[in-house]
Amino acid sequence: KNEVEQSPQNLTAQEGEFITINCSYSVGISALHWLQQHPGGGIVSLFMLSSGKKKHGRLIATINIQEKHSSLHITASHPRDSAVYICAVVTGNQFYFGTGTSLTVIP
Amino acid sequence: KAGVTQTPRYLIKTRGQQVTLSCSPISGHRSVSWYQQTPGQGLQFLFEYFSETQRNKGNFPGRFSGRQFSNSRSEMNVSTLELGDSALYLCASRFTGRAGTDTQYFGPGTRLTVL
Numbered sequence: 001k002n003e004v005e006q007s008p009q010n011l012t013a014q015e016g017e018f019i020t021i022n023c024s025y026s027v028g029i030s031a032l033h034w035l036q037q038h039p040g041g042g043i044v045s046l047f048m049l050s051s052g053k054k055k056h057g058r059l060i061a062t063i064n065i066q067e068k069h070s071s072l073h074i075t076a077s078h079p080r081d082s083a084v085y086i087c088a089v090v091t092g093n094q095f096y097f098g099t100g101t102s103l104t105v106i107p
Numbered sequence: 108k109a110g111v112t113q114t115p116r117y118l119i120k121t122r123g124q125q126v127t128l129s130c131s132p133i134s135g136h137r138s139v140s141w142y143q144q145t146p147g148q149g150l151q152f153l154f155e156y157f158s159e160t161q162r163n164k165g166n167f168p169g170r171f172s173g174r175q176f177s178n179s180r181s182e183m184n185v186s187t188l189e190l191g192d193s194a195l196y197l198c199a200s201r202f203t204g205r206a207g208t209d210t211q212y213f214g215p216g217t218r219l220t221v222l
Contacts, residue, residue, distance in 0.1 A: 033211070035213075041144075041195050041197075041215065041216045041218070042213070042215055042216070043197060043199075043213040043216075044213070045210050045211050045212065045213065048209075048210050086149075086150060088150070092163070093155060093162050093163040094152055094163055094165070095140070095142075095152045096152070097149055097150040097151070097152075098149075099149045100149060
């Protein structure tokens with residue numbers, strides 16, 4: 001049983017396209033994180049959300065607590081956005097992770 | 108501020124051996140969490156330490172253990188290594204011990220290969 005489900009698993013986009021990655025979870029949470037992992041392994045925390053919406057540059061993250069769903073949007077995608085995007089939820093002091101969405105942006 | 112550092116970055120061991128990995132958090136951060144990442148299971152939470160105390164533990168066997176020192180540096184130990192322990196081990200630090208309130212900062216990871 002996966003506490004966190006992400007979709008799609010893989011995504012290929014043309015440069016400039018608007019991208020949406022979805023995350024659904026089944027547990028009560030205190031926060032949700034979006035992480036970015038580039039080839040080579042380094043992980044960067046993009047957003048931490050407990051409600052509403054956050055924006056950073058071309059990235060927007062939203063969360064709907066009632067529906068237990070979050071989305072990560074990338075506007076005007078660029079090849080450097082190519083990475084694995086991972087959704088993680090916090091319940092108590094435990095982290096549960098989605099399996100990630102592998103994004104490739106083609107020039 | 109320097110980021111989270113992990114040593115060593117790469118390690119090769121054989122089955123049955125034990126290994127110790129080290130993580131130095133960002134200065135001032137008191138919480139250190141450890142994660143295992145494998146192609147099959149993805150990222151999984153191992154444990155978290157805050158002020159030298161283990162606050163929470165994931166679903167891993169007792170062969171996986173850790174500790175935190177008074178300067179917040181943390182070590183994790185895996186005894187009696189198995190092939191399935193081959194993974195990228197990541198540590199992350201944050202300022203407080205309240206998981207829902209702080210951003211985590213990840214280290215580059217230690218890639219462990221068990222032969």
